[in-house]
Amino acid sequence: MTSRIALCLAALVAATLIHLGVSSPLPLAQKWALATSVAPDLFEEVRFYHSVLPRLAMALLAGAALGLSGAIMQEATQNRLASPMTLGVSAGARVGLYAATVFVPGLAAAYGEWFALAGASATMALVLAIAGRQGIGGLPIVLAGMALNLLLSAVAVMLIIMNEFYVRHLFVWGAGDLTQIDWQGVSWLWPRLLVALPFALLLSRPLTLLRLGEQGASARGVPILQVLGLALLVALWLTANVVAIVGVIGFVGLIAPNIARMAGARSTLDRLLSSIALGAALMVGTDVIALYGSNFTADMIPSGATAALVGAPALIWLAARQMKARDHLRFFLPKGRERMPMPALGLLALLAAALVASSFAVAVTGEGWRVEWPSELVFALRWPRIAAAAAAGVAMAIAGVVLQRLIRNPLASPDIMGMTSGASLALVASSILVGGSIHDASAGIAVLGSAAVLAILILFGRRTDYAPGIMALAGISLAALLDAIVQFVLARGGEEAFAIVGWMSGSTYRVQADEALLLVLGAAGFLAIGLLARRPLTLVIAGDTLAGSRGLSVPLARLGMLVFSATITAAVTSVMGPIAFVGLISPHLASLLGARRAADQLFAAALIGMSLLTVSDWLGRSLLYPAQLPAGTIAAIIGGSYFVLLLARRPRT
Known part of the structure; x- marks a missing residue:
């Protein structure tokens, strides 16, 4: 265990050093002095202390939280494809914050993490209800989560279109951006993450016993539902707070625990600790790619976009690698009529024609609802659509x-x-x-x-x-x-x-x-x-x-x-x-x-x-x-x- 943790920490240190090298031209010794004792004076020193260092700290915190969240989800569900992204909770948290910003902006500004937690929790509950107890360990729960991702993305777009000026300031945040201009965001985030850490570590033993199956764990005194509920609540809390401060950055919570497992982490505690370090390293590495890529564009590339570029292929690869026989699921439709008579097909055609005609004739205007064939001008504007x-x-x-x-x-x-x-x-x-x-x-x-x-x-x-x-x-x-x-x-x-x-x-x-x-x-x-x-x-x-x-x-x-x-x-x-x-x-x-x-x-x-x-x-x-x-x-x-x-x-x- 010690050697694996050491390797994970070495990867984290290497990613951190690369990040410092890419983000600022100052010598490493000067960066160390600014970070520990020397007050910044010149512009580059001020930028390093108030922007580069907080961004690095935010990447470390957010990556560690998402890595731990993904590890908890995977241990609780015994599913290597589970993560805040694949289960839809990140999208739920984003929609929760969008909705709060539109309808209760004052409360959203003060208590954004709670609205994010509410959206994530509602999504998680729906995913579990869809997948069922038998589907938690395979593809059904991931398909349900990713389907809700699509649905919630449509809802988010609708909120954006309906309330452009209310959510315009959330555009950068929604892309998963780690940019910082001071230490305020870091100071806000770390105490909230620290609260969840003891609970996560205390869950390591009961989560280990869950590998024995429900009957085996229950025989050893593990309250299954309570452990699952607490584990998922801790994971949701970690995810909601990260989303509330930096937006949606997907796939880190998926990849970090899987790398830890491939590196030989066997015990639950080992995987949790390794996922914390690897999640932080992955997030810092992702941010390095975003910073380096921004040198070739007129705009800063959000870290969420680079995480998706790496994570989407990783999800497909992991799905194919970990697929079990039961994952070749067939989804049968409810039984309907054995055949469709021609009159029924004709009625369907008449209905389609009637709906098309109604879309021309029935419309709401400034004077209220009108049912009439449109004028030549209105018809010319309406028929292409x-x-x-x-x-x-x-x-x-x-x-x-x-x-x-x-x-x-x-x-x-x-x-x-x-x-x-x-x-x-x-x-x-x-x-x-x-x-x-x-x-x-x-x-x-x-x-x-x-x-x-x-x-x-x-x-x-x-x-x-x-x-x-x-x-x-x-x-x-x-x-x-x-x-x-x-x-x-x-x-x-x-x-x-x-x-x-x-x-x-x-x-x-x-x-x-x-x-x-x-x-x-x-x-x-x-x-x-x-x-x-x-x-x-x-x-x-x-x-x-x-x-x-x-x-x-x-x-x-x-x-x-x-x-x-x-x-x-x-x-x-x-x-x-x-x-x-x-x-x-x-x-x-x-x-x-x-x-x-x-x-x-x-x-x-x-x-x-x-x-x-x-x-x-x-x-x-x-x-x-x-x-x-x-x-x-x-x-x-x-x-x-x-x-x-x-x-x-x-x-x-």
Whole structure:
């Protein structure tokens, strides 16, 4: 144990020395004198004492707290993928603070950590309820946490759009920034972390006994629920205080305990202590990358963005490495009708048409609600938005049908599989690096982004036999990486930031008539191609062996379907921005209505996707008139809630 702790401390010292070298040009001896006895005089000395040193101290404290929090979560759940990020508690803490800043700003300023703790605790409780006792030790709890990450990110974006001036000062904080201008933040944080340390260390023995299982631990006098509750409360307290002062910095709490375990830490106490030192070292190292990268940009890079760049691939690697047989989970839909009669499909088409017509005719104005066909001018302004929303819903539904049949699991959809995130990452990165409006970015860039994710999915899928839980986790990890980059863009401020946020929300606000028309034609073409491919879509869902025996080239069909889905995703994303969960919900509801044959499911899902996104766009225009909410945000909240419900209703095996 002593040697391992010594190695962890050596890594911490090395990271600290590198951080001091990167952050200030002063000689090391002068830095030591300033830190211990000499009063700063010159500008560089003042900057070192009041900015560099507090930043380093904050990195050490925050990293140690997140490392310890992640270690406690992993020991309590016996799950190496558990962490504040993967269980969604960091996102819950962020939304709690956003909401408090908007609705009770005075209390938020004075007691921000308590609002963060409330948001984190509510998220943790929901994750545990979704996963169930049998799902705590495997992928279900992580999938639930990452799904809530997506949902809470949509809620956070909605709060930002609705209350721009109230939360503008939180943009840098939301990106996970360690910048300090004095010692006030450090003085605020360390006593709060110190309070939790004795409880964490006292928990080491009962957490060790939990490895024996519930019966074994109970036989030795361990009160299971009380120990789990106290352990998670300590972890939540550590996380909430870090989020309250520096924002969301993900994945440190995931990586540090796993490195400690790989380094040979066997006992719980050994892992907790090693995770403290490694968490601090990782945070300092992450901040070094942020500081060094900032030399090549006009803006400071937040540490949260660099942590995500390292952490997202680490999560995927750990998930594949630690996957157990029970983690190849299948999520079965509730049983619906056996088949969908043609009259029912016709009624669904009439309903979709009625919703589209209603979105034109029913609107709120300065004089209240009006039900009338719009004037020529209003119609000219409104039809591109409605057409784009309807076409995007159709296209994403088709992509969802293809993916769910291809992978034979209802968790598959363009957003959950990461294709939407790949296109979005490419477009956002292009806007940041090249400049110009994101609305003017080429659709080809989006195709390249989706293609990159497609290549990763193919390679990753072959190694894991396309395990649905792992594939979904890979896609959701990319979404977490995208969220970190968006937070970096927000931290830069300016009109460009709000333009990107609006686009990231799936807004129809800036869609032009020619773009809407192209998207409508594209959606019709995608539906036609899907119908032409109904035989491969029917065979592939029956399994590779049967499909191959019927003359289908399964590898070629799989590649073609993935390319088809990626192209649809890129086309929609380049026009409207990322649209989440529509490709997940629409095929599900179509199946529940009885549309189980490929052609029926394509038609029904397309009509449901059209209806969902059309209604979302109408709600976005109407709920807070004259303010507007993006259609994608409304759809994400509706669809995210459905996804969480789907995870909660999975069979407990």
